Amino acid sequence: MSAGQGPDAVLDGLRRHAHRLVAELAGPVRRVRLRSGETVLEVEWHVPAQAAPGTEPVPAAVPEPEPAAGTPPPDPGRLTVRAPVVGTFYRAPEPGAAPFVSVGDLIRPGQVVGIVEAMKLMNEVTADQAGRVVEVLVDDGQPVEYDQPLLALEPAGQRGG
Template sequence: MSTVAAPEDTEVVEEEALAGLRRQAQHLIAELTGPVRRIRLRSGPAVLEVEWHPENATRPDAPATPATAEVPPAARPPAAPSAPGRAAVRAPIVGTFYRSPEPGARPFVAVGDLVRPGQPVAIVEAMKLMNEVTADRAGRVVAILVEDGQAVEYDQPLVELDPA
């Protein structure tokens, strides 16, 4: 005797599979040292594909862009925290930065707060999915480097911590 899953059950299973794939991708991306070129994860019918290109790479099928279309250096995310000895909590994905879990709620952290490893410090929304950003080490928040609601790039510093 075989059972056939109801369409609602199939949707729940696919959503759970996608959530699992997203978590796997976040962990994998966090462990990589360079820009991600392509990640493709599959679980049954669910497929998650992520691809980033280095800033200087161009696709052969893309139209040529004039030199004036380049992003000015001031608009690019800084490569490292500003002060030596400080650590940055970085964006795990390209998306929109939010300091609080919902509009009107208290921010996850403020300047002066002590954080512990694994503590949520922000959310980055990507494709209508809220990705929790957590501190990877303990420290005191010395700067919030991004405005609430601002677009962020992969690996962009979001919060600066003083580990002392």
């Protein structure tokens, strides 16, 4: 907090930041927590009544995204790793570092394959399936949409001919 700002002004700034962040994220948001100095804003949404205790809420149906202009249609034999949020895609953990993965790499479920920066938050992109990277679909530092394919994978166990 700067010398001229009281706690109410900082809280108002955090509220505006939270509002913009939630508006940019696709899909349901369960909890948001922001901090500025000693001021903390935490917002949590309740689990829908139809969800059993101890279970995650069922996300609302999301329509299939339209392919971006100039994007070729996906190959039905390929898997994809998709953007978890709207933001800027980075292939490496920091500028000048080696990329998380490259074409030809075998990846496993849960492996970090990139980062999407959204509102100065770094969101890890993880693979949800095993496979071999056959194509990087987005250049480093490019903006991406929610659920946009980032990497094309050959399913584990398959060999290209």
